[in-house]
Amino acid sequence: MRIGVVTAFAVALALCASRAAVAYPWPVRPFDKPHAIRGAFDDPRFHLGSEGALSAFHFGVDIAVRDGTPVYAVAPGYVRRSNVDVTVHRPNGRAFGYWHIRPVVRRGQHVRLHQLLGYVLPGWGHVHLAESYLGAYRNPLRRGALTPFRDRTRPTVASVELFSAAGRTLDLGHVAGSFDAVAQIYDTPPIAPRPPWDIARLTPSVIWWRLLRGGASVTDWNLVADFDFALIPAGIYGFLYAPGTYQNKGHRPGSYLFWLTHAFDTTTLPDGQYELQVLAEDTRFNLGWGKVDFTIANGSPPTPPSLAPGMQSPLRQPF
Secondary structure, X not given: OHHHHHHHHHHHHHHHOXXXXXXXXXXXXXXXXOOOEEEOOOOEEOOOOOOOOOOEEOOOEEEEOOOOOEEEOOOOEEEEEOOOEEEEEOOOOEEEEEEOEEEOOOOOOEEOOOOEEXXXXXXXXXXXXXXXXXXXXXXXXXXXOEOOOOOOXXXXXXXXXXXXXXXXXXXXXXXXXXXXXXXXXXXXXXOOOOOOOOOOOEOOOEEEEEEEEOOEEOOOOXXXXXXXXXXXXXXXXXXXEOOOOEOOEOOEOOEOEEEEEEEEEHHHOOOEEEEEEEEEEOOOOOEEEEEEEEEEOOOOOOOOHHHOOOOEOXXXXXX
């Protein structure tokens, strides 16, 4: 089941996360002030058409700057490079990658903190910064990593929809059998990038959902996605992002559609009114939420909420 796969993966990440993050500065001047982000960690990326077989998760963050902007090392180390990127490796297994730049350093060279690495290439308008440890990518925006980074914007749960197995939008007043649920969720950059990227959207850090009836929980909170720490394996892409998802482009914000659940069986529940809640959080614990109300109508006798099987005590509301 999809939720089980993602939950197990999140547990593994939590074990990896026990190693404390080491803070580092921004790779562009000023080093000690936050800059605009136009692409977040684990954002959707497409490398073949609009929704091709090579869709993948974004393995860093895109820092919006002008073409030609100087890019500097956020930590010392030894250089590996190509014609369009530089990676600085440290003896402790950490590495920092800087993409879409014209390098001015040579392979094998040792660079110091804040040493000039290169300049943003024409037409890119950003530097892609990636952090890895022993080859595994980490989220630079997690707490204690890229510093300073301040964010007080709440994620937005723009819509929550229910679909049949055939992809048909369900009548919320009469839901029977099983349903799939999809939510459109996004965050906004705390500092707006320059046009045409000023309408860019970011993925949140963590997403959950639960089902309620009469204010009481029918299900626990179910984890949908956890982007807070590590890169999600590419094979899980289709389990998290629903069709219709696409990344930011100039003058066009990204659209992030998340599968909340597949084939949720309503026949195990009594008929009546229900509420599906969605909670989204960013790396600075700002919370946004949304919901959809619907009626289960399988023809079973209605049961008072207090007597419904599997009910739990009401959880505290997000706000």
